[in-house]
Amino acid sequence: MHPAKSVIFFTTASGAGYGLGFWLILLSLTGLAPQTPLLGWAGFSLAFVLVTAGLLASTFHLGHPERAWRALSQWRTSWLSREGVAAVATYIPVGLYGAGWVFGADLSQPFWQTVGGLGAALCVITVFCTAMIYASLKPVHAWRSAVTPAAYLALAWATGAVVLTVLVRLDAGLADMRAAVDTIALFGIALSTVIKRVHWFRVTKTHGTGSAESATGLGDLGKVTLLEAPHTEANYLLKEMGFSIARQHAAALWRAAFIAGVILPFALIAVAGAMPSSLGLVLTALAALSAAIGVVVERWLFFAQAKHSVTLYYGADRA
């Protein structure tokens, strides 16, 4: 599948934003995050920027961005529509909780706990809906599995938490929560790595049940191969769904994603935990930068490696 820049940016940025919002609220609800205005302002506005920039980017790839509101209407059947509805809905409780935080409301009140709980849940639901857009597509074997939502959720967890490791080093008053945030980030990175390893196995070692024979229905007569394509130049189908990447390139990018997305952030955050806060701030900022590169490469591969069943009509054997 064609790896569109806008969709890669959207899914990675909004994933990190929802992850960040989720952890801020959860750590606050559990009493681990002190209600300092700095953490509230920095955390919630960064989450807002990441999510909003992502959502805006996702509308840029539409043929008619001005009609985007229509996408909120078909939530009964469409995961894309559900995602839109969930994304809009999430702004309300998360925004409210963020406002309560920075303006000094008593967040231990049941009202605020409810708002927070709802906001955290909606962050998870929105990321889940994003993943289900892909996981629900039967023609793309690589995506059609529970591994897809698991990977999106784990990566949102990890990237959101990595961003938070930087924020908790902005202020000495947040020193007490650093160990918890670091642990959450390290655990999220480890979890994502395991899940993405399963995805890699699925993409490289398994294929869908479709074949050139089932696509043409000519299997009873013998082995089917493409003799002549319908057109000499690439068309929309080939550009959009026929995108493919050489195996060795994919492997090289996979290693790059592993180094930038896993090894470096893991090591930097682990070391930062033992460092004074100013050095820790630099190390975690580097970790966040590296993780961002890693997850973008990961997302690029998520699309580029996925094979669509239409390729069976263009010479592919299995898909």
Next chain:
Amino acid sequence: MTALPARELATKLGLVIDLDICVGCHACAVNCKEWNAGGHSAPLTDSDPYGADPSGVWFNRIHTFEVETEAGDSRTVHFPKSCLHCDDAPCVTVCPTGASYKRVEDGIVLVNADTCIGCKLCSWACPYGAREYDEDAGVMKKCTLCIDKIYNETLPVESRVPACVSTCPAGARSFGDLGDPNSDVSKIVAARGGYDLMPEQGCKPVNKYLPPRPRKHDPDGEGLSPVEADQAGLLARWVDRLFTR
């Protein structure tokens, strides 16, 4: 709108394509483009049509496959492909706007160009590659089964079939109601073992394909039959003698 019709449709208009007859001349694709460039989903935009990298929207594409038996006997099969107007059309249910829909009255799957946001998700959901995005118009396009032709009362009755069907010089394409078991198309599907493409995808396509018929002769076993000397005429015997020398 984006939900599929809740009940089994009585009328399912569609095509039956006979792979035994198709000669791969691409006339159906060309006439499809010609009709639809001015039809319901017009225009069918082309980009760089006379340049080095032409591309454009077509509703119908003709692939050509080679099928080889284990014994090494191979045959060429021309394979036209357009939207199959599936009963369980995934392209409809994934649409976030309701622009992609399946008509209750005849089962035709269409795109509403006024509400489509051009998200392309329906083209990802179609396993067959039957939808092509129009970069220029920013909306998705697909086969309309020529709704502006098949119901067009200003045309003579025999012309009220999709453009691909009326133009096929070999008669490889039939149009009719596949929801009615007694229609001509349903009967030919039953008689010839018409089948679904990619049954594993579970889309329940309405369009059916008829398989190429088995060969009448064993291709290796028989050459030109020898002239039987005693029964052949004078000229044949003379020619036979000439060449067997």
